[in-house]
Amino acid sequence: MSKAPKTPATSPEVKPKTQPMFERIALIGIGLIGSSISHAARRAGLAGEIVGSARTPATVETAMHLGLIEQGFVSASEAVEEADLVILCTPVGLCGPIAKEISRSLKPGAILTDVGSVKAAIVKDVAPHVPEGVHFIAGHPIAGTEQSGPESGFAELFDGRWCILTPEPTADEKAVEKLRKFWEALGSKVEIMTPEHHDLVLAITSHVPHLIAYNIVNTAAHLERVTDSEVIKFSAGGFRDFTRIAASDPTMWRDVFLNNKDAVLDMLGRFTEDLTELQRAIRFGDGDKLHRLFTDARAVRRNIIQAGQDTAAPNFGRSPSATSKTKPT
Amino acid sequence: MSKAPKTPATSPEVKPKTQPMFERIALIGIGLIGSSISHAARRAGLAGEIVGSARTPATVETAMHLGLIEQGFVSASEAVEEADLVILCTPVGLCGPIAKEISRSLKPGAILTDVGSVKAAIVKDVAPHVPEGVHFIAGHPIAGTEQSGPESGFAELFDGRWCILTPEPTADEKAVEKLRKFWEALGSKVEIMTPEHHDLVLAITSHVPHLIAYNIVNTAAHLERVTDSEVIKFSAGGFRDFTRIAASDPTMWRDVFLNNKDAVLDMLGRFTEDLTELQRAIRFGDGDKLHRLFTDARAVRRNIIQAGQDTAAPNFGRSPSATSKTKPT
Numbered sequence: 001m002s003k004a005p006k007t008p009a010t011s012p013e014v015k016p017k018t019q020p021m022f023e024r025i026a027l028i029g030i031g032l033i034g035s036s037i038s039h040a041a042r043r044a045g046l047a048g049e050i051v052g053s054a055r056t057p058a059t060v061e062t063a064m065h066l067g068l069i070e071q072g073f074v075s076a077s078e079a080v081e082e083a084d085l086v087i088l089c090t091p092v093g094l095c096g097p098i099a100k101e102i103s104r105s106l107k108p109g110a111i112l113t114d115v116g117s118v119k120a121a122i123v124k125d126v127a128p129h130v131p132e133g134v135h136f137i138a139g140h141p142i143a144g145t146e147q148s149g150p151e152s153g154f155a156e157l158f159d160g161r162w163c164i165l166t167p168e169p170t171a172d173e174k175a176v177e178k179l180r181k182f183w184e185a186l187g188s189k190v191e192i193m194t195p196e197h198h199d200l201v202l203a204i205t206s207h208v209p210h211l212i213a214y215n216i217v218n219t220a221a222h223l224e225r226v227t228d229s230e231v232i233k234f235s236a237g238g239f240r241d242f243t244r245i246a247a248s249d250p251t252m253w254r255d256v257f258l259n260n261k262d263a264v265l266d267m268l269g270r271f272t273e274d275l276t277e278l279q280r281a282i283r284f285g286d287g288d289k290l291h292r293l294f295t296d297a298r299a300v301r302r303n304i305i306q307a308g309q310d311t312a313a314p315n316f317g318r319s320p321s322a323t324s325k326t327k328p329t
Numbered sequence: 330m331s332k333a334p335k336t337p338a339t340s341p342e343v344k345p346k347t348q349p350m351f352e353r354i355a356l357i358g359i360g361l362i363g364s365s366i367s368h369a370a371r372r373a374g375l376a377g378e379i380v381g382s383a384r385t386p387a388t389v390e391t392a393m394h395l396g397l398i399e400q401g402f403v404s405a406s407e408a409v410e411e412a413d414l415v416i417l418c419t420p421v422g423l424c425g426p427i428a429k430e431i432s433r434s435l436k437p438g439a440i441l442t443d444v445g446s447v448k449a450a451i452v453k454d455v456a457p458h459v460p461e462g463v464h465f466i467a468g469h470p471i472a473g474t475e476q477s478g479p480e481s482g483f484a485e486l487f488d489g490r491w492c493i494l495t496p497e498p499t500a501d502e503k504a505v506e507k508l509r510k511f512w513e514a515l516g517s518k519v520e521i522m523t524p525e526h527h528d529l530v531l532a533i534t535s536h537v538p539h540l541i542a543y544n545i546v547n548t549a550a551h552l553e554r555v556t557d558s559e560v561i562k563f564s565a566g567g568f569r570d571f572t573r574i575a576a577s578d579p580t581m582w583r584d585v586f587l588n589n590k591d592a593v594l595d596m597l598g599r600f601t602e603d604l605t606e607l608q609r610a611i612r613f614g615d616g617d618k619l620h621r622l623f624t625d626a627r628a629v630r631r632n633i634i635q636a637g638q639d640t641a642a643p644n645f646g647r648s649p650s651a652t653s654k655t656k657p658t
Contacts, residue, residue, distance in 0.1 A: 142566045144565075144566075145643035145644045161565050164563070191562070200554055201555050201559050201563055204549050204552060204568070205559075205567065206563070206566025208545065209545060209566075209567035209570070209571055210567050211611075212541055212545065212604065213567070214622060214626045215603050215604045216533075216537065216600055217629050217630075218603055218622055218626055219533070219596070219599050219603045220533050220534070225529055226529055226530050226533055226534075228632075230534075231530075231534055232632050232636050233491055233520070233636060234471045234493070234534045235633050235639070236471050236473075237471045237473075237538075238534065238535045238539050241538070241571075241574055242570075243626070244645060245570055246626035246629070246630060247626070247627050247631075248627075250619075250620050250623035250627065253619070253623050254616050254619045254620045255616075258614055258616050265608065267548070270548050271544065271545055271548045272601070274544050274547055274551075275540075275541065275544045278543070278544055282587070282593060282594060282597075283590065285587055287583050287584075290583045290587070291580065291583045293547055294582050294583060295579045297542075297546040297572070297575035298575065298577075298579065300546050300557075300572050300575070301572040301573065301575060301576035303557075303561050304564050304572055307561050307562060307564075309564050310564070310565070310569040310572070310573070310647070314475060315475070315573075316573060316646070316647050317645070317646065317647060318645050
């Protein structure tokens with residue numbers, strides 16, 4: 001357990017003009033999302049103090065060193081003591097065990113939430129361990145990068161992105177409203193839905209895309225007639241886009257697929273059915289069908305850009321000079 | 330036919346210190362690739378004069394207005410007259426018919442090349458129309474964006490990217506060497522291989538990735554229980570990356586799939602086989618297998634970044650502020 005000397009709540013970068021929204025926020029897990037929440041919460045002056053726990057002393061130390069937390073623990077139970085807001089920022093599979101572990105240390109009246117990419121399984125795993133008087137409201141910010149760890153976070157991660165909350169029908173309205181305001185202050189827009197609907201929506205907008213990205217990267221790596229070196233050299237034809245997603249944290253994604261099995265298999269069935277139709281159109285040279293389907297897909301891109309969910313810059317605005325080491329002479 | 334007054338070859342932006350590599354370059358088709366070749370050739374001072382043709386007078390006019398060409402035609406035959414280098418920059422399906430059309434107008438000693446994303450079909454379609462004394466060498470720069478049209482080109486498109494040439498074994502060595510030097514001067518690295526091997530490599534690094542991107546976008550658009558609006562709002566979870574690729578030109582891609590059928594169906598078979606294995610691992614909760622496959626995929630990303638074929642910046646370096654219209658207050 002690595003407990004650092006307490007930093008005053010009014011350190012130079014934290015100057016809330018009024019009372020902060022939460023006196024003490026506890027981050028359980030300090031990876032990309034946990035560290036970004038810290039940056040964004042400090043930017044908005046939302047916390048009197050941010051504390052956190054990680055499984056390894058090294059991560060706790062890094063988080064302290066980066067100024068992400070004022071106190072660090074390897075014990076989640078110790079981290080949540082006296083916290084008004086506890087955010088589980090671990091892979092999905094750890095949320096249930098951690099909820100059980102911290103159950104008796106949670107402060108009455110506290111809000112307990114999470115950031116996991118699946119919701120029904122987390123609600124099922126966590127809810128039984130939540131004591132009377134603690135408000136458990138599951139959540140999921142739809143934001144991230146392919147990078148992991150406490151160094152990868154930044155304050156702007158949630159700006160303009162959606163955060164989905166999936167409170168139970170019996171949840172305390174004031175607590176839900178407070179958590180909504182917290183995410184809005186981090187930069188997000190907030191939507192409320194059931195855990196089951198969340199899992200269905202994310203299966204198609206996130207989980208299946210990651211699965212097929214992982215899959216094509218592995219398919220490409222195991223060909224006999226095309227070398228790995230060729231795949232890498234000629235990846236700018238489209239393949240490289242998939243490798244970005246496939247560089248995401250393997251543990252996080254293993255847990256997503258193990259915990260959203262039904263919705264993922266459902267959407268995967270649709271995907272394969274549609275792919276079979278395209279395959280057949282190619283085999284029989286049905287150019288009209290291909291052209292029609294490709295044209296439809298273009299419209300979806302336009303809508304995403306109009307909704308502010310992606311950049312209109314070609315190639316995502318990748319700078320050619322930033323990506324090429326060999327410059328022409 | 331829109332023929333503009335001839336601009337002197339030594340216009341302000343064209344100041345080759347020495348004799349340019351080609352006195353006259355003719356671009357047949359002036360979309361993303363054609364216009365980028367013009368920009369990059371002017372940057373390097375490779376052409377005495379650049380002329381071009383497009384199917385519609387409006388495109389010819391735009392290309393003239395943008396300074397991409399000094400003379401513009403709607404007739405490809407007229408455009409290639411007196412040209413030392415003729416580059417077919419049209420969708421793959423048009424290369425054969427255009428080769429037939431320009432056959433009698435090609436200048437003896439000229440180099441004829443193309444930029445199509447498939448090579449065996451183009452060689453088969455074009456070669457029979459190439460007159461004695463003209464050097465036909467098929468080519469394919471592995472570079473592009475999701476945008477189309479003469480306004481979308483830029484000089485840096487080929488910097489650090491690979492260009493594949495697929496000359497026949499009987500091709501003139503000096504002509505191949507000259508075309509290689511041309512692409513290197515545009516910023517590319519050059520590799521030579523057979524048309525058949527090109528088509529196999531590109532099937533996995535470009536064609537199948539585009540097909541599955543088009544496919545998942547269409548799958549998402551036809552769900553009953555998830556609305557289009559939800560797909561768009563929550564696309565930052567991964568889906569939006571696929572929509573970029575799926576915004577590419579439908580005609581170009583229709584032609585690619587119609588003309589690289591065998592290699593695409595072969596690679597698609599592999600992809601589906603591997604996806605079925607992943608699907609099975611999800612169904613039976615085989616977390617170890619998922620974790621192992623996901624970890625392997627991460628290494629491929631690292632290699633692509635090391636090879637200078639993509640940026641290491643998270644999210645491709647997308648600026649959060651550039652992509653969000655709704656800023657927090």
